[in-house]
Every structure is written in C-alpha cells, then in structure tokens.
Amino acid sequence: xxxxxxxxxxxxxxxxxxxxxxxxxxxxxxxxxxxxxxxxxxxxxxxxxxxxxxxxxxxxxxxxxxxxxxxxxxxxxxxxxxxxxxxxxxxxxxxxxxxxxxxxxxxxxxxxxxxxxxxxxxxxxxxxxxxxxxxxxxxxxxxxxxxxxxxxxxxxxxxxxxxxxxxxxxxxxxxxxxxxxxxxxxxxxxxxxxxxxxxxxxxxxxxxxxxxxxxxxxxxxxxxxxxxxxxxxxxxxxxxxxxxxxxxxxxxxxxxxxxxxxxxxxxxxxxxxxxxxxxxxx
Numbered sequence: 001x002x003x004x005x006x007x008x009x010x011x012x013x014x015x016x017x018x019x020x021x022x023x024x025x026x027x028x029x030x031x032x033x034x035x036x037x038x039x040x041x042x043x044x045x046x047x048x049x050x051x052x053x054x055x056x057x058x059x060x061x062x063x064x065x066x067x068x069x070x071x072x073x074x075x076x077x078x079x080x081x082x083x084x085x086x087x088x089x090x091x092x093x094x095x096x097x098x099x100x101x102x103x104x105x106x107x108x109x110x111x112x113x114x115x116x117x118x119x120x121x122x123x124x125x126x127x128x129x130x131x132x133x134x135x136x137x138x139x140x141x142x143x144x145x146x147x148x149x150x151x152x153x154x155x156x157x158x159x160x161x162x163x164x165x166x167x168x169x170x171x172x173x174x175x176x177x178x179x180x181x182x183x184x185x186x187x188x189x190x191x192x193x194x195x196x197x198x199x200x201x202x203x204x205x206x207x208x209x210x211x212x213x214x215x216x217x218x219x220x221x222x223x224x225x226x227x228x229x230x231x232x233x234x235x236x237x238x239x240x241x242x243x244x245x246x247x248x249x250x251x252x253x254x255x256x257x258x259x260x261x262x263x264x265x266x267x268x269x270x271x272x273x274x275x276x277x278x279x280x281x282x
Contacts, residue, residue, distance in 0.1 A: 010235035010251045011080050016049040018230065020221040024274045025050045025121060027219050028150045029057040031278040037116045038069055041140065043105035044123035045074030048085035052092055054119055071097040073115075077104055078236070106133045113142040122274075124202075125153035126236075128194050134209035141281040147211060150276045155198040156218065159271040165261065169228070170241060172257035177245050180253065184244030199275055211279040219276060222269030228258035 015021055028050065037058055042051045051074050055065050064070060074089075076082050082100045089098050103109065105120065106129060118137050127133045137147050151157075158166070177184065197205075203213045223231075231237060232254025235247045242250035 010233055010238070010247065011047070011078070011084060012234050012236065013047045013081070013084050014230035015227060015234060016047050018224075018227045020223060020227060021049065021122075022053070023221055024150060024152070024219065024276075025053040027274075028119070028121065028148055028276050029053040031148055031215065031276065032057050032117065032119075032146065033061070034116070034146060035061050035063050037063055038071070039115045040072050040117040040119070041108070041110070041115045042072065042074040043118060043120040043137075044126070045076050045085060045100065046078070046081045046121070048074060048089045048100070050119060050121035051085070051089060051098070054117070055093060055096065065093070066095040068097070071099070073110070074098065074100045075103045075105060075108065076100070077102065106136050108136055108140050110140045112139055113145075115140045115145060116142060117146045117148070119147075120149040122151055122153075124149045125151045125194065125196060130197075130205055131209060134205060134211070138210045138281055143281060145281045147206075147279045147281060148277065150274050152272055152274045153196055154275045155196045155201070156275070157196070157273050159220065159273060162270055162272070165265060165270055168264075169232075169254070169257050169261045172260045173232070173242060173250075173253040176256050176260075177242055177249055177253040181245060181249050184242070199277075202275070202277060206277070206279050210282050212282055214278045214280055216275065216277045218273045220271055220273050222271050224269050225258055225262040228261070228270070229255040232258050 032054060040054060042054065045051050051072060055072065059065055074085060079102060082102060085100050105123070106127065118141055124130065141147060199216050203216060206213055233251045235251055238250035238254050239247050241254060
C-alpha cells in the first residue's frame with residue numbers, strides 16, 4: 001500500500017495542540033512562582049506552546065508581560081517550527097516582546113546572568129552533552145534564577161505493561177516502511193543513542209552544575225491514537241525511531257502504525273509518565 005500521497009506536515013505543531021501535551025506544559029508552568037521576571041528563555045521552543053503556557057502563568061501572578069521591561073527569547077533549531085511559533089505567538093501576545101531565534105540550546109548568545117527564567121519543554125533528552133547544556137543555562141541565569149524542564153523520555157517514563165505497546169508500534173512501522181520503500185538504508189542515528197536518565201541522575205547533574213532542585217515529580221498523561229499519529233509524523237522523532245529511511249517515509253509509517261496499534265489494543269489511550277523538574281541557580 002502506498003501512503004505517500006497522504007503525507008502532510010512533519011512539524012511538532014500537531015502534537016503540541018494535544019490535550020496531554022498542553023496539560024504537561026501547564027504542570028511545568030505551574031512550578032513558576034516568582035514575579036521577578038524580566039527575561040524568560042524558552043529552549044527548544046518549537047512552535048511556542050510552552051512559551052504561551054509560561055506567559056499565561058506569569059500573567060496569572062500579576063507580572064506585566066506587556067511592559068517594555070519584560071521580554072521572552074525562544075530558541076530552536078527548526079526553522080519551520082520557529083516560523084509557526086512567530087505566527088502563533090504574535091497573534092496570541094501582540095503587545096509582548098518575543099524574539100524567536102534559530103540557535104542551539106547549548107550555545108545562547110546572551111550575556112552572563114542575563115535571564116531570570118530558563119525553561120525547556122520535552123527536549124532535554126535530545127541533548128547529548130547535558131553537562132554542557134546545564135553549564136550554559138547556569139551561565140545565562142542570574143543567581144536565584146529558575147531552570148524548569150520536563151521530559152517524557154526518561155528512565156521511568158513507561159507505565160508498567162506499556163513497554164510492549166511501543167515495541168509493537170515500531171514493529172508495525174518497520175513493516176509499513178519496508179512495504180513503501182524496501183529495506184532500510186545505512187546511516188542515521190540509532191534510536192535514542194543518548195541514554196535516558198533517571199530522576200536521581202538528573203538531580204545529580206544539576207547539583208554538579210550549580211543548581212539546587214526545588215522539586216522533581218512524575219505526572220501521568222494519556223496518548224490517544226491521534227496523539228501517537230501526530231507525534232509519529234514529527235520528523236524530529238521519526239528520523240530517530242526509523243533511521244535509514246527517508247524522513248517522509250519514516251513519518252508516515254509511524255502514523256499508519258499508530259492506527260494498527262490501536263486497532264489491536266482494547267483501550268482509548270496509552271498512559272505515559274512525564275518528569276517535571278524545577279531547580280534554582282545557586
């Protein structure tokens with residue numbers, strides 16, 4: 001069966017609109033309880049979903065986000081996501097000073113101690129040099145500044161009994177990809193070559209990096225079939241899960257496989273845990 005004609009956008013935007021993803025962002029944003037914020041940085045900001053959640057949180061606390069003294073910087077390596085983010089954030093927060101910059105999270109063009117808050121939504125697991133990332137965050141944060149992040153890819157993310165479902169998803173996707181383009185080619189990064197860390201391991205890295213953990217908690221959310229289809233189509237994930245295939249083929253294969261998985265799975269969602277960490281720069 002050829003599904004090439006149905007291939008659509010491979011950005012993170014579709015999944016970022018899901019109920020589970022938005023709920024995870026609200027949980028992370030709720031950790032922010034300081035009103036002393038003039039510069040907030042969103043690392044791997046994507047299309048701006050977490051950015052909006054954080055601005056909403058500050059607004060709830062009475063921070064004047066429309067003042068000239070308040071600004072937001074979002075950085076990401078996806079030009080497509082940044083363009084979508086500019087459109088959404090400009091429409092949602094027209095009077096707020098928001099700059100979106102094409103740059104890696106590990107090399108921020110900011111002065112030392114310039115930021116009050118740095119946040120990172122569901123992307124810390126992608127960074128190979130996490131000590132280097134934390135050192136850069138420590139550099140740009142003022143003493144007492146906050147570093148918040150969450151991830152759904154960590155040691156402990158799978159609710160017991162769900163591991164086989166994700167393995168089935170990949171197995172179905174491989175079968176679909178082979179039917180569309182033949183055996184996979186060489187090259188690409190093996191799936192999740194960067195190890196998933198546990199909550200204590202993240203706490204240890206933060207401590208070494210000059211942070212104190214204020215809270216670290218796990219929260220459980222559900223993935224629907226539509227969620228799994230949307231996240232499967234995201235090129236940033238599909239290229240990791242199915243290396244060696246053209247990204248368009250990998251993305252559509254994972255989306256198709258999500259339908260196959262849920263057709264054989266007698267439930268409306270798959271539960272998954274997210275790790276949420278709130279730390280302070282010493």
